[in-house]
Amino acid sequence: MSSEIDLIEAMLLADLVTELPHAVRLQRLVASLRASFSCGAVALLKLEDEGLRPVAVDGLVREALGRRFMPAHHPRLAAILARRDVTTFDHDSALPDPYDGLLDSHVGAPLPVHDCMGVSLHVDGQPWGVLTLDALRTGTFGDAAYDRLRRYTVFVETALRVTRLEQDVHALRISRSSSDRMSGAGLARGVEEIIGQSAVVTDLLRELEVVAESDLPVLLLGETGVGKELFARYLHQRSQRADRPLVHVNCAALPESVAESELFGHVKGAFSGATTDRPGRFEAADGGTLFLDEVGELPLSIQAKLLRVLQNGEIQRLGTDQPRRVDTRIIAATNRNLGDSVREGLFRADLYHRLSVYPAPIPPLRERGADVLVLAGHFLELNRARLGLRSLRLTRDAEEALCAYRWPGNVRELEHAISRAALKMVSRGAQRSEIVSIPASALDIGHHQPGGGPADVLAGDEAGEPGIRPLRLVTDAAQRAHLRRALQASSGNWAQAARLLELDPSNLHKLARRLGLK
Structure with a gap:
């Protein structure tokens, strides 16, 4: 047994000093732990917004990766989080297991009487999440397993620390001026909202992470329901404007009669009912980002005024000729083929080229x-x-x-x-x-x-x-x-x-x- 333990520790150590994508490193880690303990499932869960998000699992069905386990609803996870040491649950524990029906070998069925243990994880003195192990054979997790998990916890926390350092280095390469990136906080914001691990999504997020640092207009392209607003939020949260407003405008819901006032504002007396000056959405987003959803629905008359903002950074409130300077980054989205709309005379060609400096197609599900x-x-x-x-x-x-x-x-x-x-x-x-x-x-x-x-x-x-x-x-x-x-x-x-x-x-x-x- 000692030689087997030494071999597992050597494998864990080798992964720490090898350059690997962090997702691969964490997946290899849980797979090694499952083999070492001969158990049914191992899961590594990260603490985010008071919930636990699985980042690597072995022995659980794939859909488990999309779940968010709230400790308030899962007493076993709450108990593990509350302790710095290993926590065990005997086969006769009355606490429900959060993975009931999620094990590959027991999909949709209650887990049989089994052993469970876990440990809370900390990185740089701060709570990071938990590691859990489930064994379908009672008696698997005895005193020896308890001591071994305590020793392996050092390797797990070191792997997490290495992953964080790699993320920090990657972030610094993208932007040396963002303090959020240097601490690693910027990498965490917004990532949890875009759920998925497919290559097309991870490649797109990597591209958007780079373009987010610029002030270039971005045109998000994709079918209805792909989550264009989430990707717009991702761009804003990764930008230098993250601490400024992100203003969302649904262009399809703007009647032509009020579109100009909504976007650019108006002055008192500009039209019947305009009893006071009112700023528009561009001024509300000054210093931040304006997200123009379904931009292909904008009337042609408004498109000309939008082009002026993109060219000169100036707006005019309805009812006055006095220009106002605005510093607003534009992210637009559409489910239309704007190239076709241009050919049909429904969308200005010059505006299309201004908006599509960086087109970003979002893959359908x-x-x-x-x-x-x-x-x-x-x-x-x-x-x-x-x-x-x-x-x-x-x-x-x-x-x-x-x-x-x-x-x-x-x-x-x-x-x-x-x-x-x-x-x-x-x-x-x-x-x-x-x-x-x-x-x-x-x-x-x-x-x-x-x-x-x-x-x-x-x-x-x-x-x-x-x-x-x-x-x-x-x-x-x-x-x-x-x-x-x-x-x-x-x-x-x-x-x-x-x-x-x-x-x-x-x-x-x-x-x-x-x-x-x-």
């Missing part, structure tokens, strides 16, 4: 892979707390339905689908004290046939005949089901599953991540 499960986990936890449920989970067929559906309404549609399904389960008599599992049939996102999976009826350009699904979806569903059978036959051992499938282990892990199984 269907292109974000397993992010759909991470986001689903986030919405499940919100609804669990809102409805006062002990636990709210997805069944396997529901996970497959979410991954196969095309999501024309994107993240907003996913949020509504989860909320409707949760309410439906409660209205059908689900007991709040039990684990509530949402099946595919409760999601209302398409037709679901036994063995056929979801989304059998898609948009006309996606399906030539009723019941015929795109080959990619059929292939993914078949691979997903076969991988699950191999893992079940291997008792969750990925290396053994790789041997059964005659795959290289690294290729198996890549395939599992693409299919949303990790």
Whole structure:
């Protein structure tokens, strides 16, 4: 046993001195701990806004990464946070486990009698979060395991400190003048709002982090429901204007008769009812950022005045010729193809080129892979707390339905689908004290046939005949089901599953991540 412990410690130490992406380092850390303790699941959760956000898990379903565990609702996590030492929960503990139904081997089912332990983590003297371990076999966590976790805690906190230092260095390379970046605080703000780990999202955030430091106009492009406002907030919070206002204007909701007054303000007597001078949204955002949502809906007459602001930094209140200087950064967003609007004479070409100095396409949910499960986990936890449920989970067929559906309404549609399904389960008599599992049939996102999976009826350009699904979806569903059978036959051992499938282990892990199984 001693040599095995030495080997694990050597692996942990090697990762600390190796240059790795911080997400990879933390994932390797929890995987090593799970192997060392021979337990069912290990989770590393970061404390953010009084909630705990999973940043690396091993043995839990992927949607767990989207959840936010509030210690006030989870007494075991609260107990771990309250102590600086290791906290253990015996198999007969009456406290509910926050991971009921979330273990890969017990999806949607209550955890059997088991052992659990955890430890609070601190970095530079400040609370960082918690590390938790669950073992399905009672007696796994004895005195020796207790002492070993206490020793390993040093490695975990060192890994977190290394990660923070790397983030600080990265931030300093981007901006030497931002004190928030130097402390690392700037990196944390706003990141938790954009949930997802797909390559397309992480690459986009990396680009936006760089462009945020400039005062260049940014044009956010994307379908309805992709979360353009969240990305606008991300840009503002990473900019030098973060301590100044971010003013949101929904251009589609501005009638042409009041649009000029709303944006640029007016003076007393400018029109009937203008009894006092009134500043507009540009002045409200002076020194900060103005977010023009659905900018493609602005009337042509207003577009000309907006162009003047972008060119000269000047506005004129309605009813006066006196210009006013404003220092406002513009972030615009649209779900339209503005190039088409220009050709149709609905949008000024010069304004389009001014706004699109840095166009940023936001990927639709269907292109974000397993992010759909991470986001689903986030919405499940919100609804669990809102409805006062002990636990709210997805069944396997529901996970497959979410991954196969095309999501024309994107993240907003996913949020509504989860909320409707949760309410439906409660209205059908689900007991709040039990684990509530949402099946595919409760999601209302398409037709679901036994063995056929979801989304059998898609948009006309996606399906030539009723019941015929795109080959990619059929292939993914078949691979997903076969991988699950191999893992079940291997008792969750990925290396053994790789041997059964005659795959290289690294290729198996890549395939599992693409299919949303990790």
